[in-house]
Amino acid sequence: NAGVTQTPKFQVLKTGQSMTLQCAQDMNHNSMYWYRQDPGMGLRLIYYSASEGTTDKGEVPNGYNVSRLNKREFSLRLESAAPSQTSVYFCASSEFGPQETQYFGPGTRLLVL
């Protein structure tokens, strides 16, 4: 039982490049989330998926797209990376919603030059 896994762990991009961050959970959870964490800012919600087949914007969705591929997987795509997207990205899941415990993946450290 791996919980929530994320790939890659680290990535360096040049401005304008695209990439997809992958997230998978093996806990049969319905809800999944993408956050970013910046120094002095706290975690901020980018997108969430309440259940398979649905996605919604969070607090800071601009510059990102998501796909809930199936119940297990929720990916985050940066179409044209910008230095302002340098951050640590965390994926999380919970059984039915944020009123329950959220389980976080280990994070992806992204540097955009």
Added chain:
Amino acid sequence: RKEVEQDPGPFNVPEGATVAFNCTYSNSASQSFFWYRQDCRKEPKLLMSVYSSGNEDGRFTAQLNRASQYISLLIRDSKLSDSATYLCVVNGRGGSNYKLTFGKGTLLTVNP
């Protein structure tokens, strides 16, 4: 008032000390409250949920005061392993139950 505001810290305490963290939130409609713990360069992990009646888990006690929109976390008999950043988390911004708001965190260092 900021949506979720925590003590700025950092807190440096000796082993065995009692330490308390405070958190205030602005959305009176918030329904769920949590304390998460985040070790350096690691992911956040749930420490405990916070219930209206207050709750205790071993050395940790959480309290909620809805009237004052205030949450607290008390750690008794601090251990070296308690050193971490403690995040106050509140749900419900704009009426959405899916928008958790995280505080910026309070760094605790427990010294031998």
